Amino acid sequence: MKPLDFRSDYAHSSEGLSELTRLIYDVFEVDVSPLDRLGHDPSVVAFGWWLGNELVANVSLYERRLWLMGEQVPAFGVQSVAVRPEWRGKGLFRDLMRRALSFADARVNLVILATGTPSLYTPFGFRQIKEATFSAGLVQQQTRARYRLLSLDEERDVAVLRDIFSRRSPTSLVASACDHPALFMLKVVETPEIELLHLPDLDAVVAVKGREGPSMTLLDIVAPSIPSLEEIVSALGYTGERIDVHLTPDRLSWTPEEQTPVDNGYMVRGFFAPEGRAYMLSAMRI
Ligand SMILES: CC(C)(COP(=O)(O)OP(=O)(O)OC[C@H]1O[C@@H](n2cnc3c(N)ncnc32)[C@H](O)[C@@H]1OP(=O)(O)O)[C@@H](O)C(=O)NCCC(=O)NCCS
Helix, strand or coil: CCCCEEECCCCCCHHHHHHHHHHHHHHHCCCCCCHHHHCCCCCCEEEEEEECCEEEEEEEEEEEEEEECCEEEEEEEEEEEEECHHHCCCCHHHHHHHHHHHHHHCCCCCEEEECCCHHHCHHHCCEECCEEEEEEECCCCCCCCCCEEECCCCHHHHHHHHHHHHCCCCCCCCEEECCCCHHHHHHHHHCCCCEEEEEHHHCEEEEEECCCCCEEEEEEEECCCCCCHHHHHHHHCCCCCEEEECCCHHHCCCCCCEEEEECCCEEEECCCCCCCCCCCCCCCCC
């Protein structure tokens, strides 16, 4: 049998992207091909073992732009960790993790990932962290509804979203992420119940769920200046009883009544300033 080749030059070539897309689909049944149109994250660095033209094992890094306890902190995220079934149990994942982490360690002090299998990553120095969601009842106020539902199938709407992403400011200074929009967009494509709404008076796009029900979930705010929660609720014309916020709420001019710890599978390696506090980094990722 031919030996495997190690490569780290393929994350942005069309051949590399198509093999990564195929591997991710075969292993996770997640289709990342919409990013061919919506835009791949240019910061991705992929580490992989290839058998000829076939990618059989991969670990990718991507730049995370985090705000943690008032400071902008450069970090790497780990994604697309996958080994084809016939190649498992041979140490390929361990080898690729070591290579990826030595690349990351030379550049940043923090690496972060999300997983359903923490035991895979504890041997590499990762530890679990908990996020929280925040909620409160809503007092009925007069609303000034003015919004437009965006569709990622419409080029014009994608342009609106890209523009506002390029100007976005952090939703929280305690803990939030201003990453490339690729994972945000994939989350929308993968989750039909998430709505993206453009609020022109606030120069904002919000991602929400459950707008028609008694309790709405606010998942993200993309805006150059973060509006208050009251302004957002009013601009959406939302008249339900309760709001759930999946963001750290320090910039929303709002005091939550409840906070609920949630395990979203996040793990960190390195100093993570908000550890032990209640925060939500970002729900808009897959
Ligand atoms: C998880 C996965 C990447 C492991 O790849 P692999 O090449 O078989 O792993 P390795 O042979 O390098 O094993 C490295 C270590 O991980 C351990 N390991 C492998 N699969 C594991 C699992 N599912 N749970 C816990 N530990 C696991 C191995 O026992 C080994 O431990 P050791 O160093 O003490 O011997 C591979 O099974 C896979 O692609 N699974 C499906 C996708 C997936 O779950 N990806 C991770 C999502 S976060």
